[in-house]
Amino acid sequence: MRHRVKGRKLGRTASHRKATLTSVATALLKHKRIKTTLAKAKEVRGVVERIITKARKDDLHSKKQVMDLIKNKEVVKELFAEIVPKVGERPGGYTRVVKLGRRFGDAAQMAIVELVDYNEVITAKAEQHKEQKDAKAKQKAENKKKEKEAETEAVTEEK
Numbered sequence: 001m002r003h004r005v006k007g008r009k010l011g012r013t014a015s016h017r018k019a020t021l022t023s024v025a026t027a028l029l030k031h032k033r034i035k036t037t038l039a040k041a042k043e044v045r046g047v048v049e050r051i052i053t054k055a056r057k058d059d060l061h062s063k064k065q066v067m068d069l070i071k072n073k074e075v076v077k078e079l080f081a082e083i084v085p086k087v088g089e090r091p092g093g094y095t096r097v098v099k100l101g102r103r104f105g106d107a108a109q110m111a112i113v114e115l116v117d118y119n120e121v122i123t124a125k126a127e128q129h130k131e132q133k134d135a136k137a138k139q140k141a142e143n144k145k146k147e148k149e150a151e152t153e154a155v156t157e158e159k
Helices: 014-031 038-057 060-069 073-087 116-158
Strands: 033-037 095-102 109-115
Touching: 014 033, 014 038, 014 073, 014 109, 033 038, 038 060, 038 073, 038 095, 038 109, 060 073, 073 116, 109 116
Parallel strands: none
Antiparallel strands: 033 109, 095 109
8 A cells, every 4th residue: 555655656766766857847947848747747846846945045055955956057047037036926836737638659648847927938939939830831832832833834835
């Protein structure tokens, strides 16, 4: 029985599990939203919550504690400069886990983990990406139309 046993093993040794969770937490703080398995999402949620809570103190000791977990200097700078001021007033609950369904290959439950206050940033990036994609599609359609016109002109000239 697993009564009162906290945490998931994720099929890894303790050191591998710690490395996995810190790398996923770093990716989450860098990109503000990541897609991963549901088990990893639920585990990394606690890691990120603790990191942000420590970062809210904004003193040297808390910075060193955060840097012990997150090895990427740019992510640490971004955490203290952008993320903490934005979520500083919130009394916890900095992350959200959204279930997606099952992965096609191995039927693993997938989820999106995101920082709660960064929805508009992600939405703006998604819209910008969509506009670029639409512009490329429009350009491609125009090129095909020009090719067809040139082809029909060549056929009429042959006759």
